[in-house]
Amino acid sequence: MSESTTEKHGSLWTRFKCWFLEWQRGWFVPVRVSKWEWFILRLLFAGAVYHTFLDWHPYVYDSQPRPTGIARFVSLTFLNHENAYETMKIIVGITCLVYVSGFGLLASLPVLTLCSTLVRTYANSQGFTHHGLQIVTLTLLAQTLVVWYLRVWEWKHKRKWEFAPGISLGSYMLYYCQGVILATYVISVVTKMIKTYGLWIWNARYICIELIKSHRSEYYKYLDPKADSEVSMAVWLLNHPLAATALFGSGFFLEMFALLGLRNRLWALGIGLALIAMHESISVIMRLTFRYNEMLLLVFLVNIPYWCVWAVRRAIPSKRLQQ
Amino acid sequence: MPDQSTEKGNSRPPERGGKKSRFAWFQPLRRHAIFPVLVFIVASEIIRENYPFSHFPMYARPSSGTLTYCYVTDGDRNPVPLMWHTGITPARTSKMLGFRVQEVEEDERRRKKEDDGPPRTDAQIRAEAGAEVLKYLRHMNSKREKRPLPEKIKLVEVTVGYGDGGFTERPEAIAESP
Numbered sequence: 001m002s003e004s005t006t007e008k009h010g011s012l013w014t015r016f017k018c019w020f021l022e023w024q025r026g027w028f029v030p031v032r033v034s035k036w037e038w039f040i041l042r043l044l045f046a047g048a049v050y051h052t053f054l055d056w057h058p059y060v061y062d063s064q065p066r067p068t069g070i071a072r073f074v075s076l077t078f079l080n081h082e083n084a085y086e087t088m089k090i091i092v093g094i095t096c097l098v099y100v101s102g103f104g105l106l107a108s109l110p111v112l113t114l115c116s117t118l119v120r121t122y123a124n125s126q127g128f129t130h131h132g133l134q135i136v137t138l139t140l141l142a143q144t145l146v147v148w149y150l151r152v153w154e155w156k157h158k159r160k161w162e163f164a165p166g167i168s169l170g171s172y173m174l175y176y177c178q179g180v181i182l183a184t185y186v187i188s189v190v191t192k193m194i195k196t197y198g199l200w201i202w203n204a205r206y207i208c209i210e211l212i213k214s215h216r217s218e219y220y221k222y223l224d225p226k227a228d229s230e231v232s233m234a235v236w237l238l239n240h241p242l243a244a245t246a247l248f249g250s251g252f253f254l255e256m257f258a259l260l261g262l263r264n265r266l267w268a269l270g271i272g273l274a275l276i277a278m279h280e281s282i283s284v285i286m287r288l289t290f291r292y293n294e295m296l297l298l299v300f301l302v303n304i305p306y307w308c309v310w311a312v313r314r315a316i317p318s319k320r321l322q323q
Numbered sequence: 324m325p326d327q328s329t330e331k332g333n334s335r336p337p338e339r340g341g342k343k344s345r346f347a348w349f350q351p352l353r354r355h356a357i358f359p360v361l362v363f364i365v366a367s368e369i370i371r372e373n374y375p376f377s378h379f380p381m382y383a384r385p386s387s388g389t390l391t392y393c394y395v396t397d398g399d400r401n402p403v404p405l406m407w408h409t410g411i412t413p414a415r416t417s418k419m420l421g422f423r424v425q426e427v428e429e430d431e432r433r434r435k436k437e438d439d440g441p442p443r444t445d446a447q448i449r450a451e452a453g454a455e456v457l458k459y460l461r462h463m464n465s466k467r468e469k470r471p472l473p474e475k476i477k478l479v480e481v482t483v484g485y486g487d488g489g490f491t492e493r494p495e496a497i498a499e500s501p
Binding site: 057070130145172182205 | 355363364380381382385404413418419422492
C-alpha cells in the first residue's frame with residue numbers, strides 16, 4: 001500500500017480493505033457441481049421456463065403500440081397468428097427436452113432465449129411494462145453466453161478449455177445463473193439510489209401509499225369482496241414512519257448485498273431464503289407476487305436437492321471411512 | 324469468465340520501472356469470475372427498459388406526493404371487473420394512461436411550437452388520453468364475445484393522497500365511451 005493512499009484514506013479504510021481482500025480470497029468463484037446436480041438444475045429450470053410459455057395472454061395482442069427492445073426493429077405481430085401459441089409451446093417443449101438432456105446446449109439455449117425474448121418483448125410493447133419474467137430470460141441469456149463464450153474461446157485458441165480440478169461446465173452455469181439472479185436485485189438498488197440521489201431509505205416511509213394503490217388495483221381486477229377492505233397496514237405504517245423505514249429498509253439492504261450469495265453455497269442458501277422471505281412479505285403486504293423470482297431463487301440458490309444429498313452424506317458415514 | 328491465457332506459462336510481463344499503475348486494481352477484478360456480473364449491472368442501468376434488460380425502477384422514487392390508479396365503471400358509475408372483461412389489469416390500465424398522457428403532452432408541445440391551434444388544458448389532455456385507453460379496452464373486450472362490456476363505460480382516475488392521519492382517495496371520471 002502506498003503512503004499516499006494511507007494518508008489519503010486513513011488506517012480505517014486500509015484495515016477494511018485488507019480485511020475484505022482476505023475475506024473474499026478464494027471465494028466468490030464457481031464451486032464444484034456434480035453431473036447429477038447439474039442435471040436436476042437443468043430439469044427444474046426447464047420446468048420453470050416451459051411454465052412461462054403456458055401464458056397465452058401475449059398472443060392476444062394484435063399490435064405493438066409502444067414497441068420496446070427488438071420490437072423497435074422487428075414487428076412481432078406474427079405472434080398474434082392463431083397457431084402461434086401452440087407452435088411456440090411445441091418448439092419450446094422440444095427445446096426444453098434437448099436442454100435437459102445436456103446435449104446441444106449451443107443450439108437449445110439460444111432458441112429458448114430468443115423465444116422468451118420475442119414473446120415477453122411483445123407483451124411489454126403494449127404500453128404497460130411487466131417485470132415478473134425478465135429474470136427467466138436473463139438466466140437463459142446468461143447460460144447462452146457461458147456456453148458460447150467457451151465455444152468461441154476454444155475456436156480462437158484452437159484447444160479445449162481446461163477447467164480447474166473439480167470444476168466443470170455446470171460450475172460456471174450455476175455461478176452465472178446465481179450471479180444474474182442476484183444482480184437483478186442489486187440493479188434495483190442502484191436505480192433506487194440514482195432516482196432519489198441516495199435518499200431512498202429516508203423516503204421509504206412513503207411507500208405505504210403504494211399499498212393503497214396495489215390493494216385497490218387488485219380489487220378492481222375481479223371486484224373480489226375479499227380484496228375490498230381498509231388497508232389498515234398502510235395506515236399503521238403511515239403513523240409509524242420508523243417502523244416503515246425499518247421494514248422497507250431491511251429489504252433495501254438485503255438487495256444491496258445480494259451478491260454475497262456468490263461467496264459459497266452456504267451464503268447462497270442464506271441469501272436465497274432471505275430473498276424468498278422478502279418476496280413472501282411483499283406478497284402479503286402489497287399483494288404483488290413475483291412467482292418466477294421465487295422459483296429461480298429456490299432452484300439456483302436454495303438448491304434443495306444439493307442440501308438433501310449433503311445431509312444424507314453427513315448422516316451416513318462413508319464405507320471407506322469405516323474401513 | 325476467468326482468463327485462461329494467463330495460465331500455464333502465459334505470464335504477463337513485469338510492470339515497467341517497477342511502478343504500479345493507478346488502475347492496477349482493475350486487472351485482478353477483470354480476470355475474476357464475478358466481473359461479467361458487475362458489467363451486467365452497469366449495462367442494465369444503461370440499456371434500461373429493453374427486454375430482457377431492465378433497470379427495475381419499481382418503487383424507486385417514493386415521495387410524499389399523490390399517486391393515481393384507474394378503474395372502469397359503467398354508465399351508472401358501478402365498477403366493472405376489468406380483468407374479467409378485457410384481460411387487462413387496472414394496474415396496466417394506469418400505466419397505459421400514463422404513457423398516453425405523455426404522448427398527448429408531447430403532441431401538445433409540438434403544436435405549441437408550430438402554433439397549430441388553441442392550447443389544450445390538462446383536463447382535455449387527460450380526456451384525450453383516457454379516450455384512447457378506453458378504445459383499447461373495448462378492442463381487447465371484442466375478443467371476449469361472452470363477456471361484453473356495458474354499452475357505456477367510464478375511465479375513473481383516483482388520486483390518493485395523505486390526510487387526517489390516513490389517506491384520501493378522490494375519484495374523477497376522466498373519459499367515457501361512447
